[in-house]
Amino acid sequence: MKNVIVNRIIDETDLIRTFEFKNVNGEKFASYEAGSHIDVETPSGEIRQYSLCGDPQTNEFLSIAIKKEDASRGGSKSMHENVEVGDFIKISDARCHFKLSNDADHHILIGAGIGITPLLSMAYQCVMEKKPYQLHYFTRSKAQAAFVELLSQPPFKDYFFLHLVANRGEIHSPLEAILKGVDSGTNVYTCGPSSFMDTVVELGSQYIPERQIHLEAFQAKKINDQVNYPFRVRLASTDTTCEVAEDETLINALEKLGIDIPTSCCEGVCGTCLIPVISGDIDHRDSFLTKEEIEDGDMMCACVSRTEKGGELIIDM
C-alpha cells in the first residue's frame, strides 16, 4: 500500500462519489487493465476493494466511485464523510481478476447500481480497441445512476442502454431480451448486487457456456447456519500437518506452520488469499472463484473456505 493524494472528489449522485487520486511525486501510475480494482485503506481503518472506473489509457490519475451504503461498517461511510481533496490515502497497486477476454468478438457489459464502475473502464477499453460492445445499465431511476451524462455522449452513446426498473421483478424481461441474442463469439460481463448477477448468469447460461460469463463480486457470500468442521491441513512440500479448529481459519492454521498467506478483504471477495490445492473436499465459501474454477477444485480462498465435513486438505505448498 502506498500514499496517494486525493486530487478531486465529484458527486455523481446523492450517494455516489468519485474520488480521483494522484501520485505524491506527480508521476503517472503504472498502466492497468480495464476491470482492475485497488484496495483502499479507508479512514475507518477498514480496507475495501473498489474498481477503477477511469480510462485505463490515461494513468495520470486513478479514479474510483463509491456508493455510501446504509449498512456500511465504516468503509464507504468514512470515505464519504472523512475524505477531502488534498488528503493522503493509502491504496494498493491495481489487480485484475475481471478482464475483457481476448477470445471474444463482441462484449456485452451488464451492470446494476454501483456495479457500473468496472464496466465503465471496460467501455473505455472497447472504444480504444474498436471492439464491438454494448453497455447495459440497470437502475431504479436516472437520479440514482452514476455516469449517465458521460455515457450518453460520444464515444459511448451509441453503445449505451439505460434500463430504468422500479423493482427487482422488472429486470428479468429486459435481461432476457439482451441475453437471448448472445452467440458463441460473445462474452458477457456483469457487476452489481449478487442477486442481479445470479440472474444474469442464470439467463445467460441458457445461451452460452458459463465460462463466457464473467462477474465481479464485491459482496461477501451470505453464509447461513453453516457448520464449521475441524479439519487437518497437510503441506505437500514438507509433509507437515496442522489441525484447523472449528473456530479458526485456514489462514490462522497456516501461520502456525510458518506460512503467511497475504490477505486483503478476509471475506472471500478479492482473491488475494488464493492457495493451490492438491486434494480435499473443499467447502467454497467465497464469492471470488467462478463455478468452473470451483469445479476444477484446485484453488481455494484460505480466508473463508474450509473442508466440507472435516477430513484432510493437502495443499501445494
Ligand code: FES
Ligand atoms: S483475503 Fe480476500 S478473498 Fe481472502
